[in-house]
Amino acid sequence: MSGSDAGVVIVGAGLGGIRVAESLRANNYDGQITLIGAESHPPYDRPPLSKSVLLGKDDRVDLKPAEFFDESSIGLRVGERVSAISPDDHTVTVEKLDDPASSETVGYDTLILATGLSPRTLPGADGVSGIHVLRSIDDALALRGEIDDASTAVIVGAGFIGCEVAASLNQRGVTVTLVEPAPTPLAAALGTEVGALVTRLHQANGVDVRTGVGVEEILTDVSQEPASPADTGTQATKVRGVRLADGSEVTADIVVVGIGSIPVVDYLDGSGIELAPRESGGGIACDENGATSAPDIYALGDVANWRLESGKTRRVEHWTHTVEQATVVAHRIAKTDAMIPATPAYFWSDQYNLKIQVLGRPESTDQLHLVDDDGTKFLGYYSRDGILTGVVGAGKVGAVMRTRPKLLTPTPIADVLG
Ligand SMILES: Cc1cc2nc3c(=O)[nH]c(=O)nc-3n(C[C@H](O)[C@H](O)[C@H](O)COP(=O)(O)OP(=O)(O)OC[C@H]3O[C@@H](n4cnc5c(N)ncnc54)[C@H](O)[C@@H]3O)c2cc1C
Incomplete structure (x- = not known):
């Protein structure tokens, strides 16, 4: 089953799955790519679910048009779940959701795990x-x-x-x-x-x-x-x-x-792939580039707990973070030496007609410097030990984004507050 023509198999056809597939092609990876997803839908975007979908403005917001998969030679298998992984054999077991008795063994050269979360x-x-x-x-x-x-x-x-x-x-x-x-x-x-x-x-x-x-x-x-x-x-x-x-x-x-979610890792039982301790967020333990403890297996997105350069580990449940990890993993697999530009961490949340945005990695214990508040919109900077750690804004898109360069190098909070 395994061998050089088995290509890349991606488990999880969500944001991380489609983005790593796309990025592999963009980096000239020309082997086979198979994207296996346990939902009966093609990859779609989750942020609209709590916003425009509930408001009735959108139905499903697909991440790619239907023709993308043929045009990019990406084999999309939806309604199928990976139930087991054998790192020694370089194979996964796949079951069709509408036929639980079905079982197929699929080989891989490289395996990517992007299976997201399950809500509590x-x-x-x-x-x-x-x-x-x-x-x-x-x-x-x-x-x-x-x-x-x-x-x-x-x-x-x-x-x-x-x-x-x-x-x-x-x-x-x-x-x-x-x-x-x-x-x-x-x-x-x-x-x-x-x-x-x-x-x-x-x-x-x-x-x-x-x-x-x-x-x-x-x-x-x-x-x-x-x-x-x-x-x-x-x-x-x-x-x-x-x-x-x-x-x-x-x-x-x-x-x-809405009391949080747990990483989807049930299919890893018996695989020997290392999981991160619950205290550090759980999920699949990875190095700084997404490699797991098993050869040729990577993990990314909400399920993945990547080691940071500082030696700490972190699992993050945000859209931009998933996209950035997909780029890193694709570069590593495609063996490109192109530089990935450094960007500060970013996420957003839309509530009513306000966009709340956060740049950087503030912690809840950091000192907040609220510099603008009109009763609805606001802007604040976070600092720890005198250094800027993040910015939060509501309805303050321009001011938040202007903080970007300052978050790429250690910037004294005094310089920001001017
Ligand atoms: C309602 C909602 C709103 C959000 N809003 C925001 C926002 O405003 N801003 C922001 O930054 N982030 C937001 N996020 C978070 C963002 O959507 C996630 O960070 C992102 O979807 C993570 O992508 P992923 O590929 O890791 O996981 P997912 O997108 O969850 O994809 C994982 C896929 O893997 C499949 N899968 C699981 N197990 C298996 C298996 N064994 N075999 C095959 N397939 C499997 C799952 O069915 C799923 O389709 C939101 C998330 C939700 C749920």
């Missing part, structure tokens, strides 16, 4: 209608399908996805309660001072933000629903709200759970 859910949520997570287009369309009939929603977890869903449902006319055990939304990523500004944004739009309290219990109604006139009825369990740890109850036609 709440205990007691299984089999209860009206409870949603949001990772895939199928998740988004299932949630969107219930919005018109819903008047109330609880969003559990005020991370980026929770905040974006709260904003979108609010914009769709649903009364939203956002529940977060931390002192503010986005506290872990941006610190509590910026988190307070995000709270203000949601409150100004009419969202009830409950912080410092978690969800204790999901509240449900059980009804008899006859499947047909002859049927005596089957039981249906539907969410009706949540009870919070402070004893209060919040009514909800819809509950969206």
